[in-house]
Amino acid sequence: MSSLFQLKEERMKVDLEASLPAGQEDYAIQCRDVCRSYGKLKVLSNLNLTVPQGHIYGLLGPSGCGKTTLLKCIVGTLKISRGHITVLGKPPAFPGHDVPGKMVGYMPQDLALYNEFTISDTLTFFGRIHGLTSRETQARMNFLIDFLDLPQKHSLVRNLSGGQRRRVSLGAALLQNPELLILDEPTVGVDPVLRAKIWQHLVEIVKTGKVSVIITTHYIEEARQANVVGLMRNGHLLAEGPPDATLEHAFLQLCETSDQIDSKRGSSPQGGPLENSQSFESGRDESRPILGVGPGATEEVPKYSADWKVRARHLLPKWRNIAALMIKTMVRMKRMPGSLCFQFLLPVIQISLICLCVGGDPRGIQVAVVNNETSPSAYSQSLLSFLDNSSVHQVPLSHTEAFDGIYNGEYWGVIGFGKNFTSYLTKRMLQRQVSREVVDGGSVHVWLDLTNRQIALMLQKKLHEAFQAFVDNKLGSMSYLVALPIKFEEPIYGSQNTDFTTFVTPGAVLSITFYLAVGLTALSFVLERKEGLLDRCWVAGVSSMETMLAHLFSQLFVISVQIILLLLFILLVFKMPNEGSLVLVIILIVLQGVTGISFGLVISAAIDDEQSANQAALGIFYPNLIISGIIWPVECIPYPLRYLSLALPQTYASEALRCIMYRGWGLSRMMVWRGFAVTLGWNTFFLILATVILKLRT
Numbered sequence: 001m002s003s004l005f006q007l008k009e010e011r012m013k014v015d016l017e018a019s020l021p022a023g024q025e026d027y028a029i030q031c032r033d034v035c036r037s038y039g040k041l042k043v044l045s046n047l048n049l050t051v052p053q054g055h056i057y058g059l060l061g062p063s064g065c066g067k068t069t070l071l072k073c074i075v076g077t078l079k080i081s082r083g084h085i086t087v088l089g090k091p092p093a094f095p096g097h098d099v100p101g102k103m104v105g106y107m108p109q110d111l112a113l114y115n116e117f118t119i120s121d122t123l124t125f126f127g128r129i130h131g132l133t134s135r136e137t138q139a140r141m142n143f144l145i146d147f148l149d150l151p152q153k154h155s156l157v158r159n160l161s162g163g164q165r166r167r168v169s170l171g172a173a174l175l176q177n178p179e180l181l182i183l184d185e186p187t188v189g190v191d192p193v194l195r196a197k198i199w200q201h202l203v204e205i206v207k208t209g210k211v212s213v214i215i216t217t218h219y220i221e222e223a224r225q226a227n228v229v230g231l232m233r234n235g236h237l238l239a240e241g242p243p244d245a246t247l248e249h250a251f252l253q254l255c256e257t258s259d260q261i262d263s264k265r266g267s268s269p270q271g272g273p274l275e276n277s278q279s280f281e282s283g284r285d286e287s288r289p290i291l292g293v294g295p296g297a298t299e300e301v302p303k304y305s306a307d308w309k310v311r312a313r314h315l316l317p318k319w320r321n322i323a324a325l326m327i328k329t330m331v332r333m334k335r336m337p338g339s340l341c342f343q344f345l346l347p348v349i350q351i352s353l354i355c356l357c358v359g360g361d362p363r364g365i366q367v368a369v370v371n372n373e374t375s376p377s378a379y380s381q382s383l384l385s386f387l388d389n390s391s392v393h394q395v396p397l398s399h400t401e402a403f404d405g406i407y408n409g410e411y412w413g414v415i416g417f418g419k420n421f422t423s424y425l426t427k428r429m430l431q432r433q434v435s436r437e438v439v440d441g442g443s444v445h446v447w448l449d450l451t452n453r454q455i456a457l458m459l460q461k462k463l464h465e466a467f468q469a470f471v472d473n474k475l476g477s478m479s480y481l482v483a484l485p486i487k488f489e490e491p492i493y494g495s496q497n498t499d500f501t502t503f504v505t506p507g508a509v510l511s512i513t514f515y516l517a518v519g520l521t522a523l524s525f526v527l528e529r530k531e532g533l534l535d536r537c538w539v540a541g542v543s544s545m546e547t548m549l550a551h552l553f554s555q556l557f558v559i560s561v562q563i564i565l566l567l568l569f570i571l572l573v574f575k576m577p578n579e580g581s582l583v584l585v586i587i588l589i590v591l592q593g594v595t596g597i598s599f600g601l602v603i604s605a606a607i608d609d610e611q612s613a614n615q616a617a618l619g620i621f622y623p624n625l626i627i628s629g630i631i632w633p634v635e636c637i638p639y640p641l642r643y644l645s646l647a648l649p650q651t652y653a654s655e656a657l658r659c660i661m662y663r664g665w666g667l668s669r670m671m672v673w674r675g676f677a678v679t680l681g682w683n684t685f686f687l688i689l690a691t692v693i694l695k696l697r698t
């Protein structure tokens with residue numbers, strides 16, 4: 001076995017050295033001592049690989065050996081923990097270098113296509129990102145549709161078969177005629193005739209010497225058409241060299257050897273299978289492939305540094321990419337009208353339900369009335385006639401029936417009048433000194449079921465209002481003698497009829513806008529990341545900043561429509577007062593929406609799957625809603641928790657919105673600008689946090 005390897009090693013070394021020039025710039029890809037782990041799992045271990053310029057490099061290896069991980073490191077979507085990678089002469093993501101960008105065509109293993117797009121939309125989108133003119137895109141599209149045997153260009157991706165989708169994905173990678181093609185299993189699920197055609201195309205384009213290809217495949221017969229083949233196992237390259245008839249045999253033998261070694265390592269007490277990598281063959285450096293060492297494996301990797309101006313330009317967002325992403329979002333919205341209507345109407349439905357169901361006066365409350373006065377002209381009858389009938393439903397009963405009823409939960413209160421109520425009340429007005437019995441007999445007696453505080457408070461309020469109306473209308477000039485010695489003057493702000501709905505609405509508007517923005521952002525980003533779309537756009541040259549800005553601008557459009565509908569409803573339909581500047585109201589709500597978007601970005605940066613993202617969004621929903629003083633005033637929150645409440649994004653913002661709408665205040669008031677300042681502070685914090693998490697997680 002070892003003699004076979006030695007023989008092959010020497011022959012392949014000669015082949016490669018004969019066919020490849022030695023300059024650094026002649027390598028499309030160079031990987032030197034590359035290591036990458038997922039947590040404790042070491043996936044790439046001191047891997048060395050060289051893709052010569054103008055060659056097809058076939059990467060073979062059993063499932064799970066790290067091929068996809070290696071390709072992700074090469075395109076730069078994953079950072080390596082150690083080692084060096086150069087792609088077309090520079091490290092991936094080097095400032096001013098078009099990798100990621102139009103120099104690479106990347107076909108990821110996941111299909112990474114927008115399901116709501118047509119084939120034409122898909123290719124147009126990637127054409128825009130690569131800066132192709134519409135004529136160039138159209139010409140390439142016609143060629144690719146014909147070459148890849150794709151259905152009508154107006155067919156929706158979601159209606160295509162698995163193989164057709166894979167071909168569209170390959171088409172997107174080939175679109176801009178890149179210098180380097182990185183293809184992760186492009187021929188899975190493709191019929192043999194088309195597979196042969198794809199390989200023929202790859203062979204043709206590399207013949208120009210300007211295009212290089214690295215391709216992973218499980219089909220050994222395909223790999224024979226590559227110029228160089230790399231055999232990978234357990235995170236390192238076992239062999240690298242030109243393919244020949246014994247390739248399959250060698251590969252199987254290498255895998256078997258590696259299996260035996262793995263089982264020996266597995267039984268050793270020292271860590272996982274890849275940790276002890278020195279003993280593959282005694283005395284052999286495992287970072288060097290057995291069958292051949294790609295040219296330049298031992299070369300020093302040069303240090304790369306970029307001018308600060310190039311770095312600064314590299315960081316600036318490209319409007320072309322932002323526009324392409326925004327058009328993409330608009331096209332997707334157009335293709336999902338149901339979802340768009342839901343996004344527009346949901347806030348209106350929510351706020352309408354709040355205005356209709358929260359904070360209003362209870363209606364039709366059953367109250368037992370025990371009136372021991374029988375005369376129709378008695379004061380008790382007159383007083384009861386002033387009681388608001390829509391809220392309080394009076395049920396005349398005997399004393400026993402009334403108390404049986406309230407104990408059985410049939411009535412919320414009992415209103416009782418003594419048989420001398422009228423004469424005692426008159427005495428209270430006319431006589432200078434009255435006995436306790438007269439005061440007691442001239443009072444309305446009320447027994448309440450206080451288990452429902454809102455109903456009890458409403459009954460008290462309605463009785464006070466009825467008594468005041470009775471005193472004002474029936475007792476004439478002497479009325480002041482029985483009036484309460486407390487007088488509420490005209491309110492400074494608000495009106496006598498202000499109900500709890502008025503308090504709740506501004507906070508509710510802010511929290512609805514905030515949470516919808518959180519949910520939609522987190523969900524769309526998590527799904528796009530899960531489906532590999534974010535990575536694919538990134539490899540096409542779209543930066544995280546451009547993705548975030550494009551999402552922000554598109555989402556602002558949705559938020560604007562939501563806010564217009566919300567304000568129309570609360571101001572015109574539910575007649576909420578607005579004494580202040582409508583512009584300030586709109587700006588504050590929009591800023592809260594942006595805070596929601598930035599928080600959604602944090603969730604999507606930190607979390608990979610939609611279930612966990614949903615849990616995170618739901619997990620903070622109720623605590624934040626309750627502690628922010630939206631449903632119930634902050635003044636009721638116990639102290640340690642109140643400090644937390646004041647730090648939350650919606651507490652001061654809700655207060656500011658109430659001050660603008662109900663007090664007519666402007667930005668010169670601390671309670672107003674504080675709401676804006678806290679909102680902007682949270683915005684900045686969330687955006688920085690999302691960027692940091694994204695950077696740490698690549």
Ligand SMILES: Nc1ncnc2c1ncn2[C@@H]1O[C@H](COP(=O)(O)OP(=O)(O)OP(=O)(O)O)[C@@H](O)[C@H]1O
Nearest residue numbers: 038041043061062063064065066067068069070109
């Ligand atoms: N995001 C991740 N988090 C943790 N482990 C991962 C992650 N992605 C891949 N792995 C693990 O890394 C190892 C290599 O995976 P990779 O996808 O690179 O293999 P592969 O050679 O491309 O396999 P296949 O041929 O089946 O596509 C596997 O053990 C896999 O479970």
